[in-house]
Amino acid sequence: MTAELERGPAAAGHRAVERPAGLPGGREPAAWGSDVVVDVLHALDVPYLPMNPGSSFRGLHDSIVNHGRNDGPQLLLCLHEEIAVAVAHGWAKATGRLGVAAVHDLVGLMHASMAVYNAWCDRAPLLLLGGSGPADPARRRPVDWIHSATTQAQSVRDFVVWDAEPATPAAFAADIVRARQRALSAPRGPAYVSLDAGVQEERLDRPVPPPDLSRFAPAPAFGPDPAVLEHAATVLAEAKRPVVLAGRVALDPATTAPLAALVEVLGAAYHDDRNWSALPTAHPQNCTGDRSVIDEADVVLAVDVVDLAAVLRPAAGDGRGRAASGSGQGPAGSGDGRGPAGAPRQRAPAGVADGPVVIDLSHGDLGLRSWSNAFAAPLPRDVQLLSDPLLGLRLLHDALADRVDRRAAAARRDAVVARAAGLRRRQRDRAAARFADRPISPARLVAETWEAVREVDHLLCLRNTRTWPEGLWQLAGAGHYLGHSGGGGVGYGPGALVGGALAARDGGRLGVGIIGDGDLLMASGALWTAAHYQVPALIVVNDNGSFYNDEPHQAQVARERGRPVENRWIGMRIADPAVDIATLARSYGCWAEGPVEAPDDLGPALRRAVHAARDGATAVVHARVAPR
Numbered sequence: 001m002t003a004e005l006e007r008g009p010a011a012a013g014h015r016a017v018e019r020p021a022g023l024p025g026g027r028e029p030a031a032w033g034s035d036v037v038v039d040v041l042h043a044l045d046v047p048y049l050p051m052n053p054g055s056s057f058r059g060l061h062d063s064i065v066n067h068g069r070n071d072g073p074q075l076l077l078c079l080h081e082e083i084a085v086a087v088a089h090g091w092a093k094a095t096g097r098l099g100v101a102a103v104h105d106l107v108g109l110m111h112a113s114m115a116v117y118n119a120w121c122d123r124a125p126l127l128l129l130g131g132s133g134p135a136d137p138a139r140r141r142p143v144d145w146i147h148s149a150t151t152q153a154q155s156v157r158d159f160v161v162w163d164a165e166p167a168t169p170a171a172f173a174a175d176i177v178r179a180r181q182r183a184l185s186a187p188r189g190p191a192y193v194s195l196d197a198g199v200q201e202e203r204l205d206r207p208v209p210p211p212d213l214s215r216f217a218p219a220p221a222f223g224p225d226p227a228v229l230e231h232a233a234t235v236l237a238e239a240k241r242p243v244v245l246a247g248r249v250a251l252d253p254a255t256t257a258p259l260a261a262l263v264e265v266l267g268a269a270y271h272d273d274r275n276w277s278a279l280p281t282a283h284p285q286n287c288t289g290d291r292s293v294i295d296e297a298d299v300v301l302a303v304d305v306v307d308l309a310a311v312l313r314p315a316a317g318d319g320r321g322r323a324a325s326g327s328g329q330g331p332a333g334s335g336d337g338r339g340p341a342g343a344p345r346q347r348a349p350a351g352v353a354d355g356p357v358v359i360d361l362s363h364g365d366l367g368l369r370s371w372s373n374a375f376a377a378p379l380p381r382d383v384q385l386l387s388d389p390l391l392g393l394r395l396l397h398d399a400l401a402d403r404v405d406r407r408a409a410a411a412r413r414d415a416v417v418a419r420a421a422g423l424r425r426r427q428r429d430r431a432a433a434r435f436a437d438r439p440i441s442p443a444r445l446v447a448e449t450w451e452a453v454r455e456v457d458h459l460l461c462l463r464n465t466r467t468w469p470e471g472l473w474q475l476a477g478a479g480h481y482l483g484h485s486g487g488g489g490v491g492y493g494p495g496a497l498v499g500g501a502l503a504a505r506d507g508g509r510l511g512v513g514i515i516g517d518g519d520l521l522m523a524s525g526a527l528w529t530a531a532h533y534q535v536p537a538l539i540v541v542n543d544n545g546s547f548y549n550d551e552p553h554q555a556q557v558a559r560e561r562g563r564p565v566e567n568r569w570i571g572m573r574i575a576d577p578a579v580d581i582a583t584l585a586r587s588y589g590c591w592a593e594g595p596v597e598a599p600d601d602l603g604p605a606l607r608r609a610v611h612a613a614r615d616g617a618t619a620v621v622h623a624r625v626a627p628r
Contacts, residue, residue, distance in 0.1 A: 054104020122486025
């Protein structure tokens with residue numbers, strides 16, 4: 001009797017599981033060091049373990065299969081360690097739970113390091129398990145000497161929230177529980193635990209009692225100082241032009257109701273942080289895409305905005321201190337005012353030249369590290385509401401209830417509603433003006449994808465960023481879009497999209513993503529994992545044939561140096577030969593169509609793909625799209 005992959009109707013909620021054969025009728029007590037790890041993961045309700053196999057955790061691998069029966073957790077084979085960590089990252093963002101992945105000793109950890117950094121910047125709660133050693137030199141094979149390190153965690157220590165290298169089976173259990181506790185406590189992030197290969201493969205001489213998980217719960221949410229909360233409420237109540245921003249708190253579906261209530265009571269304009277969506281697109285006070293509301297504000301309330309400096313004071317010119325000429329508009333069709341390298345920004349109007357009063361409701365600087373400059377740009381904060389963002393949002397709304405001048409708030413609200421309605425009309429008009437463009441415009445790609453999925457309960461796992469046309473895709477609020485990579489690492493998208501789609505499948509939704517050709521090609525093997533484990537998804541490839549994000553940078557440098565701008569494409573274009581991504585996707589087992597080049601062919605192709613995805617396929621539509 002051999003192990004088999006059980007398959008079934010994935011769209012109906014069936015999981016593809018590789019079932020081990022030849023095992024006894026019931027689950028037996030732990031007998032080996034690595035069995036203890038599996039029992040702890042099972043107790044922590046870890047459903048999946050994305051991994052790329054390696055001999056440093058061969059003991060753990062055996063324990064998951066033959067002790068844990070490959071169920072709780074189930075192994076998910078990935079074709080690269082970076083994909084494995086990105087799958088766990090996307091799954092964690094979609095569920096709010098601890099994502100777990102495993103990587104082979106030092107070499108696997110180094111492969112995975114970019115994905116770990118993305119998770120750290122994104123404050124994503126992950127547990128990364130690795131193998132090491134053995135610590136006893138007499139037990140090492142020749143390859144163990146070059147594939148392990150005395151302090152293996154040093155490779156990622158500067159961008160994890162906690163690490164450990166336990167040396168006994170009991171320590172395995174204790175450190176995994178501690179890593180989970182820390183990863184899920186604010187500020188969240190990835191934790192790394194390296195399991196000694198020799199100890200994994202030792203037979204237990206006595207039972208290892210399981211930790212009492214109730215005594216190792218993640219830290220509870222903490223609220224703001226009452227005096228600071230009162231001060232923030234007073235400042236907001238007296239504001240003439242308040243604006244509310246929201247960031248990573250947008251992952252929690254519970255955010256939308258209190259956020260909307262606060263925006264409405266203030267009569268404030270609302271604007272999403274970059275690459276997040278916390279308030280419904282259709283909310284009448286949502287001005288996302290018009291950053292001038294931020295420039296004109298006298299008070300800004302930022303709720304869990306991780307890089308507040310980048311939102312309030314976007315760099316002029318190319319970000320390195322040199323001004324440049326330009327229109328101040330973003331990429332055609334984007335409507336977000338964030339242009340390519342070289343585009344200047346709108347200046348604050350008279351009276352707020354020094355910027356608005358800033359109320360920062362977040363975990364503040366608790367997550368800053370001296371090694372990385374991420375999120376360390378200096379920005380004065382007038383009121384620092386150090387708090388769990390969602391708890392602080394609720395408390396701030398309650399504190400404002402009897403302070404706001406209702407007549408003034410109603411007048412502001414009417415003006416904001418009219419402004420937002422005009423903005424949405426302009427956004428639709430910009431998209432319509434390029435609807436017949438060939439190559440297909442990015443705005444049409446987004447609009448057609450939205451039309452294809454609007455009647456389907458879906459989770460937007462990934463989207464284009466610089467060319468996203470605000471106002472077209474009607475996001476329903478927090479918990480409907482998973483945001484960006486955090487660390488800006490290209491190659492995040494494929495794995496994270498699969499992880500998000502996996503969570504969506506288990507929750508009865510369809511995972512949807514729009515991904516760039518460069519991002520996909522860096523980690524296209526994630527498509528095989530999705531197809532193999534029957535993860536339904538609609539994956540739309542925005543293929544502009546280039547690592548286009550850097551073409552404007554090359555143009556900017558050429559202009560400054562008096563050199564030919566038309567050479568900016570060299571070393572950027574993915575052409576001659578162009579990659580047939582649809583054929584590549586089919587080779588991984590996906591349903592695929594394309595390349596789609598004619599604009600009028602796009603909608604029908606997307607509708608066919610949605611039908612295939614709802615039948616359980618990982619469906620890929622490859623579209624040739626204009627760069628902007």
